[in-house]
Amino acid sequence: MISYDVIEHGRPLQKVLKETPKPKGSEVLVRVSRSGVCLSDLHIWDGYFALGGGKKFYVKDRGCIPPFTMGHEPFGVVEALGPRAKGVKIGQKRIVFPWIGCGKCAVCKDGQDNYCLNQKFMGVYTRGAYGTHITVPDSKYLVDAAGVDEAFAATLACSGLTAYSAINKFPELGPRDWVAVLGCGGLGLVAVSILKAKGIRNVIACDIDPAKLEAARKQGAKLVLDTRAPDAAQRLAALAKGCLAAAVDFVGMPATHAVAYPALRKGGRYILCGLFGGEITLPLPPIAQRAVAVMGSYVGNPQELREVVALAKKKKLKATPVSMRQADDINAIMEDLKAGKVLGRVVLDLEKVAA
Numbered sequence: 001m002i003s004y005d006v007i008e009h010g011r012p013l014q015k016v017l018k019e020t021p022k023p024k025g026s027e028v029l030v031r032v033s034r035s036g037v038c039l040s041d042l043h044i045w046d047g048y049f050a051l052g053g054g055k056k057f058y059v060k061d062r063g064c065i066p067p068f069t070m071g072h073e074p075f076g077v078v079e080a081l082g083p084r085a086k087g088v089k090i091g092q093k094r095i096v097f098p099w100i101g102c103g104k105c106a107v108c109k110d111g112q113d114n115y116c117l118n119q120k121f122m123g124v125y126t127r128g129a130y131g132t133h134i135t136v137p138d139s140k141y142l143v144d145a146a147g148v149d150e151a152f153a154a155t156l157a158c159s160g161l162t163a164y165s166a167i168n169k170f171p172e173l174g175p176r177d178w179v180a181v182l183g184c185g186g187l188g189l190v191a192v193s194i195l196k197a198k199g200i201r202n203v204i205a206c207d208i209d210p211a212k213l214e215a216a217r218k219q220g221a222k223l224v225l226d227t228r229a230p231d232a233a234q235r236l237a238a239l240a241k242g243c244l245a246a247a248v249d250f251v252g253m254p255a256t257h258a259v260a261y262p263a264l265r266k267g268g269r270y271i272l273c274g275l276f277g278g279e280i281t282l283p284l285p286p287i288a289q290r291a292v293a294v295m296g297s298y299v300g301n302p303q304e305l306r307e308v309v310a311l312a313k314k315k316k317l318k319a320t321p322v323s324m325r326q327a328d329d330i331n332a333i334m335e336d337l338k339a340g341k342v343l344g345r346v347v348l349d350l351e352k353v354a355a
């Protein structure tokens, strides 16, 4: 098999030829054909997430030490089965759920792998999908996406699932309520589409890039807001007519929090997904007085992936703009992502990869 590995943090990825693994026990070997490239891979590549005030969270502290293979949006074909693997056949195409836990603890048994404390997340703590093959511990982590465009299907494993799970955390919405999506990259665009699929029409898309706002409008956002305006928070509250019930932040920096959080109505929820980084100071009494919530959301669980895939299968989701690029171009892709030059999602084509 071939993979594109981080040999040293922040340095170009290297194409590596290694032995194709043989699945053991209940494992399933998937020949990866499509592999989404996620913004969070930039942080993993760099080796840390910024926590604000100069503080950093280093991925090496979680056992993510080079050399390793990133990639957590795999789609491919089942190539081999371990002796105890059930529920899937060789040749079947599947999305791989990458946010795998230990499989043994109470939260894993409850189907909440993403809350497990012994994470085995693919592309973070175990070998990821920037390569031709991936070993999946059990067929329960494979989701059939027949009829969905394969490149888009790959992106559902992270961006689709993350957006879906964040939206699942919204409070109950009334007819006058509005919701805001901050950051209209790959995640924000799929979120707008999921909201539409769920019948939530009062959506305000927010970004600092007019092209991304236009893309969000095409995905179905009723209103858009350029948040470069100094009074963006007041404008957001005004657009929502004082009824902003939820804001989901796919950027996650002090500036986006400063737009979304003050604009919430009483009882509203600020849901943070983005890992851009930084820190904020919040006065405590208004949190109680306004009954607002600051809530985090990180990826999602296997059931949520099946639900978002079901929406895609019913043709209810408008596919995010996806540009398919050859896996050999991975380093140019990483640089483009870093420079913010990517609209929507980049998906690696691994079908014709050769040594």
Ligand SMILES: [Zn+2]
Binding pocket: 038, 039, 040, 041, 072, 158, 159
């Ligand atoms: Zn991701």
Ligand SMILES: [Zn+2]
Binding pocket: 101, 102, 103, 104, 105, 106, 107, 108, 109, 113, 116, 117, 118
């Ligand atoms: Zn577990």
